[in-house]
Amino acid sequence: MLNATRLLMISACTMCAGQAVAEVPSKGPPSSYPGLVYETTSRAPAIPPSEKSLQTIVAEPWFTVTDKDPALSGMDKDLFLEGPVFDRQGNLLFTEAFGGRVMRLSPDRKLTLILPKSDAGSAGLALHKNGRILVAGVGHSEGGVAGGPVFSIRPDGSDKQVIIDPKAGYVPDDLVLDNEGGFYFTDFRGNNANPIGGVYHVAADMKTITPIMTRMSMPNGIALSSNGKTLWVGEVGTGYLHRIDLATPTQISPVVGTTIRYHFTGATVDSLRVDADGNVYAALAGEGRIMAFNPKGVPIGQILIPDRERDEFLFTTSMAIKPDTRELYILSSNYPGRTAKIYRAGAFGKAPVPSAP
Secondary structure (H helix, E strand, C coil): CCCHHHHHHHHHHHHHHHHHHHHCCCCCCHHHCCCCCCCCCCCCCCCCHHHHCCCEEECEEEEEEECCCHHHCCCCCCCCEEEEEECCCCCEEEEECCCCEEEEECCCCCEEEEECCCCCCEEEEEECCCCCEEEEECCCECCECCCCCEEEECCCCCCCEEEECHHHCCCEEEEEECCCCCEEEEECCCCCCCCCEEEEEECCCCCCEEEEEEEECCEEEEEECCCCCEEEEEECCCCEEEEEEEEECCEECCCCCEEEEEECCCCEEEEEEECCCCCEEEEEECCCEEEEECCCCCEEEEEECHHHHHCCCCEEEEEEECCCCCEEEEEEECCCCCEEEEEEEECCCCCCCCCCC
């Protein structure tokens, strides 16, 4: 027999069901019921509502890179630019990721080749105080990403010295120098089901490797504040922007040392950079835009690539601030394809000047 409580529950559910049925609109022409409509006919990727109100500027095209340029002679893969950094002569260095090339663009916009095609799959770059160029060789294989090296070369591309051997199993994607002659790099491995990526520190001896943060899902961009105390990391798998407060170059602060300061919505966070004011810039690959955050990780602005309105050059992978200026140079590729562009816009602050060790 049914007790009173069960009868009441069945009765209540029957009433709810009846109410639900009663509220279903009768069939009729489309105009008889409300419908969703798109807010715009633009082909550009949608910007989340919470980010639309940010201070927004549009970058200007500054230089176009194609496979027709002599520096890219023999290129047989899609053009994908990464890793921009300025040298002491004002040249902009960057990589052609899939082919492993490292290139130099002079102030008068002449493109030359530093390092020819290789299997290293060059990604991030950094210019060491000894003048050598550090290269994060993300590596590539037919099945996707394979283990790659970190190596250094002279400014002319000669005297390659391996710092991290590919056999170590890391997938070095981006790197940033510390203030003591060492550097940090991201290990672009793992996924949300198997987070085996991480952030590591390489000491000034170029041998000692110390894990900083592990169990991550494809960590990518990395940046360090001028005083060397705050490390920023973008994690592709989770969409997180991590802030890591450091007690020493290899030790996380014991009090609230790691925090998640932002969660990107619908965007793939790529490279990160900081300015002298401590602001953080995040390249959003596939979005054709850059987001800017204050030193606490609060969004304060964004820079759009003009071609995004035509659904072109959306792979905004990285950027660099020219020394002693606020000029921010942005790399964006028309992937898949054989053309990429460098854009220019103004950052909030000037390029950072590392503190003396």
